[in-house]
Amino acid sequence: MKQSMGRRASLGALVGLAAAPLIASKASAKPASPLPPITIYHLEGRRSERIVWLMEELGFPYDLKFKRGDLAGSMALIRQFSPVVPMAPTVKYGDQVLVESGAIIELILSRHAPGRLQPALDSRDYPDHLMWMHYAEGSLAARLFSDYRAWTAQPPKQRSRLVDSEAVVQFAENFLGQHAWFGGAAFSGADIMMMFPLNAATGLNLVEESQFPNVAAWKARIEARPAYQRMLAKARPDGMIGGLPRLPQHAPAGPREPPKPPA
Numbered sequence: 001m002k003q004s005m006g007r008r009a010s011l012g013a014l015v016g017l018a019a020a021p022l023i024a025s026k027a028s029a030k031p032a033s034p035l036p037p038i039t040i041y042h043l044e045g046r047r048s049e050r051i052v053w054l055m056e057e058l059g060f061p062y063d064l065k066f067k068r069g070d071l072a073g074s075m076a077l078i079r080q081f082s083p084v085v086p087m088a089p090t091v092k093y094g095d096q097v098l099v100e101s102g103a104i105i106e107l108i109l110s111r112h113a114p115g116r117l118q119p120a121l122d123s124r125d126y127p128d129h130l131m132w133m134h135y136a137e138g139s140l141a142a143r144l145f146s147d148y149r150a151w152t153a154q155p156p157k158q159r160s161r162l163v164d165s166e167a168v169v170q171f172a173e174n175f176l177g178q179h180a181w182f183g184g185a186a187f188s189g190a191d192i193m194m195m196f197p198l199n200a201a202t203g204l205n206l207v208e209e210s211q212f213p214n215v216a217a218w219k220a221r222i223e224a225r226p227a228y229q230r231m232l233a234k235a236r237p238d239g240m241i242g243g244l245p246r247l248p249q250h251a252p253a254g255p256r257e258p259p260k261p262p263a
């Protein structure tokens with residue numbers, strides 16, 4: 001303890017006062033707890049890739065369970081293990097069964113990788129990081145897939161008055177105009193959460209890709225990451241399989257109808 005305080009002081013003196021809060025936060029991070037055995041139940045090309053990618057970024061060991069090239073077979077493995085909510089990812093964490101990729105990422109980072117892939121709690125980037133961690137599923141994926149379902153039933157003639165696919169992606173586009181990553185200055189777990197729904201937005205033709213150049217540039221930076229490439233090699237060895245069909249058209253671009261006043 002004494003030794004780390006001494007190092008902190010001398011480093012602070014070397015790099016100047018501005019760096020001191022960052023160094024203090026890292027030095028005060030709790031020590032990592034030992035990682036229990038982790039098994040990831042996986043479907044190729046689906047959200048379980050997030051956990052594989054996280055483990056690759058961290059260099060942590062894990063067991064990956066899926067049937068290569070066989071989504072139904074992989075699903076049967078998940079159902080056998082967790083019959084009530086068979087979803088990908090389902091993770092065996094020690095003797096506990098976990099779902100919800102965002103919660104799994106937060107757990108692994110906070111308990112087993114303190115100071116990594118999350119901005120310091122007291123930093124300006126932390127609130128943004130946490131918002132995107134939750135936005136990825138809570139608003140982005142939820143609204144994309146509800147639009148997808150509605151639009152496959154009946155293609156839209158005009159944009160919805162509700163916050164729609166275009167709006168939820170635009171919000172991300174605007175943020176990336178000001179920040180390199182969804183974690184702010186550095187890549188974080190929030191970037192891992194955001195990749196799947198942003199790929200779905202353009203892959204399913206829910207939005208017009210060329211309207212979102214910041215998102216496109218961010219995806220290119222993600223795809224260049226060695227850990228992302230290792231994830232693809234292990235978790236999607238034959239490329240994307242069994243994807244949902246693309247919409248023939250997305251919602252017409254342009255402003256939304258103004259909300260009608262209540263009757």
Ligand SMILES: N[C@@H](CCC(=O)N[C@@H](CS)C(=O)NCC(=O)O)C(=O)O
Nearest residue numbers: 046047086087088089100101102137
């Ligand atoms: N919010 C959950 C969503 C999990 C989820 O819906 N995964 C999809 C695959 S991408 C799934 O298991 N679908 C099967 C089903 O809905 O029956 C998470 O982030 O982990």
